[in-house]
Amino acid sequence: xxxxxxxxxxxxxxxxxxxxxxxxxxxxxxxxxxxxxxxxxxxxxxxxxxxxxxxxxxxxxxxxxxxxxxxxxxxxxxxxxxxxxxxxxxxxxxxxxxxxxxxxxxxxxxxxxxxxxxxxxxxxx
Amino acid sequence: xxxxxxxxxxxxxxxxxxxxxxxxxxxxxxxxxxxxxxxxxxxxxxxxxxxxxxxxxxxxxxxxxxxxxxxxxxxxxxxxxxxxxxxxxxxxxxxxxxxxxxxxxxxxxxxxxxxxxxxxxxxxxxxxxxxxxxxxxxxxxxxxxxxxxxxxxxxxxxxxxxxxxxxxxxxxxxxxxxxxxxxxxxxxxxxxxxxxxxxxxxxxxxxxxxxxxxxxxxxxxxxxxxxxxxxxxxxxxxxxxxxxxxxxxxxxxxxxxxxxxxxxxxxxxxxxxxxxxxxxxxxxxxxxxxxxxxxxxxxxxxxxxxxxxxxxxxxxxxxxxxxxxxxxxxxxxxxxxxxxxxxxxxxxxxxxxxxxxxxxxxxxxxxxxxxxxxxxxxxxxxxxxxxxxxxxxxxxxxxxxxxxxxx
Amino acid sequence: xxxxxxxxxxxxxxxxxxxxxxxxxxxxxxxxxxxxxxxxxxxxxxxxxxxxxxxxxxxxxxxxxxxxxxxxxxxxxxxxxxxxxxxxxxxxxxxxxxxxxxxxxxxxxxxxxxxxxxxxxxxxxxxxxxxxxxxxxxxxxxxxxxxxxxxxxxxxxxxxxxxxxxxxxxxxxxxxxxxxxxxxxxxxxxxxxxxxxxxxxxxxxxxxxxxxxxxxxxxxxxxxxxxxxxxxxxxxxxxxxxxxxxxxxxxxxxxxxxxxxxxxxxxxxxxxxxxxxxxxxxxxxxxxxxxxxxxxxxxxxxxxxxxxxxxxx
Numbered sequence: 001x002x003x004x005x006x007x008x009x010x011x012x013x014x015x016x017x018x019x020x021x022x023x024x025x026x027x028x029x030x031x032x033x034x035x036x037x038x039x040x041x042x043x044x045x046x047x048x049x050x051x052x053x054x055x056x057x058x059x060x061x062x063x064x065x066x067x068x069x070x071x072x073x074x075x076x077x078x079x080x081x082x083x084x085x086x087x088x089x090x091x092x093x094x095x096x097x098x099x100x101x102x103x104x105x106x107x108x109x110x111x112x113x114x115x116x117x118x119x120x121x122x123x124x125x
Numbered sequence: 126x127x128x129x130x131x132x133x134x135x136x137x138x139x140x141x142x143x144x145x146x147x148x149x150x151x152x153x154x155x156x157x158x159x160x161x162x163x164x165x166x167x168x169x170x171x172x173x174x175x176x177x178x179x180x181x182x183x184x185x186x187x188x189x190x191x192x193x194x195x196x197x198x199x200x201x202x203x204x205x206x207x208x209x210x211x212x213x214x215x216x217x218x219x220x221x222x223x224x225x226x227x228x229x230x231x232x233x234x235x236x237x238x239x240x241x242x243x244x245x246x247x248x249x250x251x252x253x254x255x256x257x258x259x260x261x262x263x264x265x266x267x268x269x270x271x272x273x274x275x276x277x278x279x280x281x282x283x284x285x286x287x288x289x290x291x292x293x294x295x296x297x298x299x300x301x302x303x304x305x306x307x308x309x310x311x312x313x314x315x316x317x318x319x320x321x322x323x324x325x326x327x328x329x330x331x332x333x334x335x336x337x338x339x340x341x342x343x344x345x346x347x348x349x350x351x352x353x354x355x356x357x358x359x360x361x362x363x364x365x366x367x368x369x370x371x372x373x374x375x376x377x378x379x380x381x382x383x384x385x386x387x388x389x390x391x392x393x394x395x396x397x398x399x400x401x402x403x404x405x406x407x408x409x410x411x412x413x414x415x416x417x418x419x420x421x422x423x424x425x426x427x428x429x430x431x432x433x434x435x436x437x438x439x440x441x442x443x444x445x446x447x448x449x450x451x452x453x454x455x456x457x458x459x460x461x462x463x464x465x466x467x468x469x470x471x472x473x474x475x476x477x478x479x480x481x482x483x484x485x486x487x488x489x490x491x492x493x494x495x496x497x498x499x500x501x502x503x504x505x506x507x508x509x510x511x512x513x514x515x516x517x518x519x520x521x522x523x524x525x526x527x528x529x530x531x532x
Numbered sequence: 533x534x535x536x537x538x539x540x541x542x543x544x545x546x547x548x549x550x551x552x553x554x555x556x557x558x559x560x561x562x563x564x565x566x567x568x569x570x571x572x573x574x575x576x577x578x579x580x581x582x583x584x585x586x587x588x589x590x591x592x593x594x595x596x597x598x599x600x601x602x603x604x605x606x607x608x609x610x611x612x613x614x615x616x617x618x619x620x621x622x623x624x625x626x627x628x629x630x631x632x633x634x635x636x637x638x639x640x641x642x643x644x645x646x647x648x649x650x651x652x653x654x655x656x657x658x659x660x661x662x663x664x665x666x667x668x669x670x671x672x673x674x675x676x677x678x679x680x681x682x683x684x685x686x687x688x689x690x691x692x693x694x695x696x697x698x699x700x701x702x703x704x705x706x707x708x709x710x711x712x713x714x715x716x717x718x719x720x721x722x723x724x725x726x727x728x729x730x731x732x733x734x735x736x737x738x739x740x741x742x743x744x745x746x747x748x749x750x751x752x753x754x755x756x757x758x759x760x761x762x763x764x765x766x767x768x769x770x771x772x773x774x775x776x777x778x779x780x781x782x783x784x785x786x787x788x789x790x791x792x793x794x795x796x797x798x799x800x801x802x803x804x805x806x807x808x809x810x811x812x813x814x815x816x817x818x819x820x821x822x823x824x825x826x827x828x829x830x831x832x833x834x835x836x837x838x839x840x841x842x843x844x845x
Contacts, residue, residue: 005808006314007247010306012804014569020254021571032261034283036268057176057183083183083274088282131658138741153662153814244729244736244811250568316730316810466662467739467813 036084037100041073041115045094052086052095061086070117077103077111128156131466135164139242139470142480146473150466158461160454166484173444178204178413181441182276185431188446189482190271191234194227195424196431196446196482197276202357203420203433204278204441208413214359215403216280221359222293222396223267223275225389229300230259231425232382235477236307239379242470243320248310255303262296265289280406290397297390304386311379321376325460325472328373330531335455339427340385341476343369344377351423362399365392375475412439424449426477448482544621546613553761554578556799560764563803578761585754593747597654604651605748605755611643612762619769620698622788624780629695634686637694637770638679641725644763645671648734651756652744663743666814667727667734673818674724674731677825681714681721684832685774688840694773701777708777710839714832715775717825719798722767723805724821726760730809731817768798 022029031037039061048071050063060079066072087095105111128151135143143164149157169188173181186197198220205212233256240248260270266289267273275281311317327337329345342349350367352360368384370377417434427449434443453476460472513520539545557578565572592598618633620626626633645667652664686692688707689700701708724731735743745756772794779790812820 002313002315002318004315005805006310007251008804008808010251011247011567011807015566017569019566019571020257020569023571032265034268035264036274054177055179057180081183081187081272082269083272084268085179085183085274088277129658131662139739240810244732245809246729247568247807248810250570254569314810316812319812319816320810465813465815467733467736470739 031099031101035099036082037098038077038103039075039080039086039095039097042094043071043115043117045092046071047092051089055085055089057081057083057085066117072117073115075113077113078108133469139473141238144480148469153465153467155461155464155466158458160457162480163484165480170444170446173441175440177439178278178441182278183274186272186274189479191231191479192227192424192426192482193272194223195422195429198224199420199422199429199431200433201276201278203418203431204413206418206420207416207433207435208410210279210407210409212280212407213403213405214401216405217359218396218400219281219285219405220276222393223273224358225393226259226263228425229386229389230256232386233259235382239471239474242474243317245317252307255300258296258300262293265292277406279409284405293393294397297393301390304383308383311383318376320471321379323374324468325375325475326373327456327460331456331459333530335459336452337456338449338452340378340381341427341453341456343367344381345373346371351421351428355421357422359396363392363395375471378475412437426450426479427453448479450476450479450483454483539627544616544627549613549616549762549765550758553758553765554582556765557761559796560799560803563800564807567804567807582754582758585757586751588750590750590752593655593657595656596747600650600654602752604647605752605759608644608647608759609755611640612759612766615640616766616769618694619773620695620780621769621791622784624698624702625695629693632692634692634694638682641766642671642675644759648744655747657747659740659746660744662740663734667744669814670724670731670733670817673821674721677717677821677829678721678725680829681717681832682774684714684836685711687833687836698773698777698780702781705778708775710835711775711832713828717829717832718771718775719801720825722771723802725767726764728802728806730812732811733814733817736811764799765795768795771798
């Protein structure tokens with residue numbers, strides 16, 4: 001039956017419900033498990049085959065040799081498309097993805113991060 | 126009455142993506158309509174030639190944000206056909222599941238956009254609120270809300286476990302009752318029916334002549350759906366109907382899309398019940414042997430065609446993408462003949478334009494001459510007819526069949 | 533002299549109308565958002581928008597007529613403010629009254645529509661011209677039902693003055709119930725006058741960018757927006773004074789609070805109507821107004837004429 005204002009009931013009942021908006025950034029938003037965010041690199045496991053560089057669609061990862069069996073990884077977070085193909089290509093499992101997605105920055109240089117080789121194992125930004 | 130030309134676009138609130146339309150108006154009547162495409166051209170086909178196949182899976186995904194899985198699956202199907210790979214059944218089912226979820230999210234997005242174009246912002250807000258349910262499910266299954274990255278050459282990258290299956294069933298149940306509400310709104314709300322009926326009329330013979338695809342064609346009664354005509358993925362084993370409608374106008378397209386949403390929920394339930402066990406991927410070589418393949422896929426907007434030619438190295442020689450909007454854009458000029466200016470935004474929105482998919486360029490390299498040259502459309506047309514005749518294929522009896530259909 | 537200057541600029545004049553207009557815009561937008569299950573803007577949003585617009589530069593197109601371009605917002609604002617002086621708010625008498633002020637109020641309320649047309653026409657931009665022509669076409673559609681439905685209560689009271697009407701209805705309580713049909717017709721035509729959905733055709737965002745206001749920016753656009761807010765208040769108070777004229781003879785404070793409640797409830801009704809409809813096309817709108825609204829307002833006048841024979845004055 002065609003009538004005007006068909007949505008009136010639904011619309012009036014919304015007055016008594018909580019708004020559907022998530023007040024981000026005041027409410028922390030949790031991404032689901034296995035969300036593809038920033039990539040992290042474990043220098044202990046890398047053997048320097050550079051297959052990850054070959055498979056990256058955006059050319060965002062760069063593996064450099066800094067010593068005998070010591071490799072460091074440079075990521076350009078601006079170029080990365082967060083597809084996690086490198087994590088699957090690496091047969092040594094040196095690359096893993098995390099759920100971190102709040103990576104915006106006002107300075108393009110800050111988007112280039114480096115994971116240093118051992119012996120200083122802590123990743124520096 | 127004084128005639129003047131109004132430029133709609135490239136920047137206009139009615140268009141979500143830049144495209145230039147020039148409309149010759151006399152009062153409020155449209156006298157002439159001409160389209161000019163190409164503002165979103167990014168050189169993707171050329172970029173595909175310089176990247177390996179595994180990189181191209183992600184590049185073709187980014188042709189469009191809404192039908193990303195369609196482009197990526199179509200490309201991967203073509204490559205798998207050249208390489209002669211037979212992917213496991215479970216991988217087919219997972220690909221189809223993500224494809225149907227993408228169709229749901231695309232149609233709900235369209236519903237909101239159509240509401241916005243006719244000034245019905247309430248429908249926009251409600252439809253997009255319900256679309257968040259699908260986006261959350263896709264983030265759980267694949268790891269991202271758009272550009273899912275679930276395809277790889279030889280299968281899929283992630284598996285689905287029983288918890289995720291339960292979540293998907295719950296979400297589909299909630300969406301089904303919301304979609305049935307929207308069907309009731311579309312059939313009963315009088316201002317919406319007034320704005321959508323009788324607008325953008327496209328008769329069946331025009332559909333066949335101009336080659337429209339997707340819900341644009343199905344709303345004129347033409348039963349054309351790649352999932353039934355040429356089954357790929359798991360569609361050969363699923364039981365579903367092709368939704369058509371007889372209204373021939375924008376209202377019919379709305380009903381077709383809402384009907385397809387309901388069919389998708391049924392298909393997803395069947396997939397979740399019957400998903401077979403097994404591996405999710407087979408090993409694919411890095412260097413694909415020489416060959417060529419054409420693959421078709423039913424994107425939410427219509428039929429998507431990819432052509433891939435390989436030459437034995439790890440990079441393709443030529444990738445050609447024909448998006449469904451390119452086939453549908455010709456029909457807009459026909460639909461807007463002698464109509465009001467107020468109908469223009471909803472008519473353009475009704476073919477569900479995705480100009481990011483559409484803008485490609487054709488540059489023909491003549492191998493014998495050694496350097497590229499540009500061919501005009503008529504030269505290309507006669508060149509292609511000669512090419513097929515030289516291989517013994519004659520199109521004249523197909524032409525006779527088309528004449529009979531158009532009578 | 534000082535008294536009338538104070539009333540014109542402070543209360544119930546410019547300052548009061550501005551504050552009330554901005555609060556009404558906030559209530560309208562917040563209600564619209566809550567009906568759509570969203571959060572909505574904070575209370576200071578209309579003030580912030582106005583301050584932002586006033587701090588930006590006015591850009592006048594090269595081919596436009598600068599004098600007319602700048603004069604139109606001022607015309608719209610002054611017309612709406614002036615028409616408020618004849619509407620009773622806190623007692624039976626309005627600030628100024630004479631026999632015939634109902635017609636003056638209705639005339640002054642058509643001036644904003646004329647200023648939208650002239651502003652759009654003298655902008656010489658394509659989209660402005662289309663919007664301007666649509667404003668006038670819409671005016672021809674809704675003006676007749678509005679006038680006729682406002683005429684009906686005036687017929688019952690046998691006077692052309694809003695003040696005398698208030699006196700009449702205070703003397704005969706419950707007579708305003710005979711005008712209910714006219715109230716609903718006037719509410720729908722008020723949507724047309726205020727250019728809100730389903731009749732926001734002259735300013736259809738997705739079709740003609742912004743219609744008349746495409747080329748306006750800065751302070752001139754701020755003045756136009758302010759005059760639209762004040763028009764909302766004035767239209768709602770006119771409806772309240774004509775169709776809900778009860779409670780005006782009791783003490784001024786009580787009558788004023790009742791007036792605020794009446795106006796805000798009409799604003800709320802306008803918001804709800806704005807939420808549930810889609811926008812009509814201009815030919816559909818003209819069709820609807822002449823085929824459905826005009827006969828109903830005729831019917832209201834017939835009812836009143838029939839009642840006049842039977843009722844005790």
